[in-house]
Amino acid sequence: MTQQVGAPTSADRQSMRFMLLYALASAGGAMAYIPFLTILLPVRVEAMAGGAHISWLAYCAFVGAVAASLAHILFGWLSDRTQNRGGWIAAGLVLSCSMLFAMTTASDLSTLLAVLVAWQISLNMMLAPLAAMAGDFVPDRQKGLLGGLLAFSPAIGAASGALVTIPGLADADSRLAIVAVLVAICVLPVLLFARPRAFPELMEPVQQQRGARDPLPRRLVVRMWFGRLLVQIAEAALFAYLYIWLRSISGTIQDDDAAQVFTVTLFVAVPATLIVGRWADRNNRPILPLVICAAVTAAALGVMATATALPLAMIGYGLFGFASSIFLALHSAQTLRVLPRPQHRGRDLGFFNLTNTVPSLVMPGLTLAMVPVFGFSGLFVLLAVLVVLAALLLATVPRPQ
Structure with a gap:
């Protein structure tokens, strides 16, 4: 971590143009997979598989997660x-958008699965260097702001x-074309117009700054x-089973009710993440907001575990979504601060990306083991314990000098 001396000047900061265009590109990356994986792919699989759509969706999720990782x-x-970075981003953009168009030609489930794998590979050809680009150009003193801007993506x-x-x-079919166009509109500006300032210190390995034997970066x-x-x-557990859990509390709730809670929570979290991120920058406390957000997330899971009425359940989930959204956005930015080898930044972020894909593989087994025996309350208590452990892990991270 770099040491701050005095008040930073504009020359010590990345241009706001780059920051905003990068945030737009990151949002484009989210546009590329959120509507497709949550809505468009399940609808297409259901139309092809009929009564077997649940198993085929699980298969698509597993194979897609492995390919993406x-x-x-x-x-x-x-x-x-x-x-x-830019060349790979551009190539991935072209190929991933092409694969979305190719989805419309898949006439059977095997072909659809093959195109899905090709899409995941080409999409991550774009997303991996795009994630590393932020580490190349955004100094530590703006990582909190970066996290706030990244909150717009989901x-x-x-x-x-x-x-x-x-x-x-x-x-x-036209929906897939619309998604492809929206992604291109969001990603291309950062490649064409961003012109970021260079910060040579961002490319200096942390071991050289601290001493090769210092184990702190690894820890x-x-x-x-x-x-x-x-x-x-x-x-991941809440994303997959939110609607089913809410229906278990009240049979009157509809799928659009759950979707509205999810969307409103994400948008409310955006300004809060910006405020918290700027506070972290000004006070040089990059990890403290993560600890607090993890603690609030665990508390929200506790509320959900005890909820027997729909209003309390909605409050618990709203608090969970709010705190966890802030945590994930700020964590993505602050991760760039601690990676020890900038010359391997893209590769190392790929290993960090496993934290996004592995839960999708772990969560179904965890849910099947807990819910039939202990109900959703038992599952939420277990998840709260895991999140408390996350808060404790981060609470022991030393404050940067």
Whole structure:
């Protein structure tokens, strides 16, 4: 971590133009997968598989997560080796949008699965170097602001899903084309117009700054990795089973009610993340907001575990979504602060991306083991314990000097 001396000047900061265009590109990345994986793919699989759609969706999720995990590491590493983030982003953008169009030609489930894997690979060809680009150009003193801007990504991704599914706007094939166009509109400006300032210190290995034998960067990375993994397991469980849990409390709730709570929570979290991120920058306290947000997330899970009426359940989930959204956005930015080898930044972020994909593989087994025996209350208590552990891991991270 770099040491701050005196008040930073504009020359010590990345331009706001780059910051905003990068946030737009990150939102474009979210647009590329949130509406497709949550709405468009399930609808297409259900139309093809009929009564077997649940098992086929699970198969698609598993194979897609594996492909995405490996591709993110591979293309992060390749963008490190070639030192050409923009070229890989552009290639991934073209190929991933092409794969969305190819989805419309898949006439059977096997072909759809093959195209899905190709799409995941090409999408992560874009996402991996895009994530590393922030580490190349955003100094530590602006990591909190970066986290706040990144909070727009899931909110805009969710909004794009609502947009493309407006009744009468487009048929199933046209929705994929709309998503591809929206992604291109968001990602291209950072490649064409951003012109970021260079900060040579961001490319200096932390070991050279602190001494090669200093184990602190490694300990930081491990704690940050496990902290995010534990919170993401809870996030994945709620993402998959929110509607079913709410229906178990009140049979009157509809799917659009759950979707509205999810979307409103994401948008409310955006300004809060910006405020918290700027506070972390000004006070040089990058980890403290993560600890607090993890603690609040655990408390929210406790509320959900005890909820027997719909209003309390909604309050608990709203608090959970609010705190966990702030945590994940700020964590993504602060991770760039602790990675020890900038020359391997893209590859290492690929390993951090496993905290996003592994929970999708762990969560179904965890849920099946807990819910039939202990109900959703038991599951939420277990998830709260995991998130408390995440808070404790991060609470022991030393404050930067």
